Amino acid sequence: ALRFGADITVDPSERSPFDVWRDVRVERNLWGPLAIFECVGATGLIQSLVESSDMGTRIYCAGGWYTGDTLDITAATRAGVTIQFGGGPMPEDWYGTLDAIASGRLDPLPCVGKVITLDEVPAALDLARTSDGPPRIVVHPNGDI
Secondary structure, eight states: OGGGTOSOOOOTTTSOHHHHHHHHHHHHTOOSOOEEEEOSOOTTHHHHHHHHSOTTOEEEEOOOOSSOOOOOHHHHHHHTOEEEESOOOOHHHHHHHHHHHHHTSOOOGGGOOEEEOGGGHHHHHHHHTSSSSOSOEEEOTTSOO
């Protein structure tokens, strides 16, 4: 995340991202509703976000779920959260990203989980159908970068 320009990174196994955000908000006088971009798609994550977030938070869900999930609507209503599913980046965002990669302004390698050869594609597709595989797989015919 730091290589992509993040100012602060959080290991959620060590500290709650919400506690870190609340501290930063006070330190930097950042007020207003919190916007959360959920890109994982893990079962139970949205409910956890609803229960942990502040009143008025907006949750944008872009993660891909491999199993069904449930959400306590009463808890979400009481928390005053707005949840949006889908409606991801517009085509011009993808074009801008591709232009930045092609021109060398953006190095995509930090977000690549694995580089594979053509022969490894079937196994990679099997992994992609579960949550066990790397987040991003790049197919490079001879396996190098």
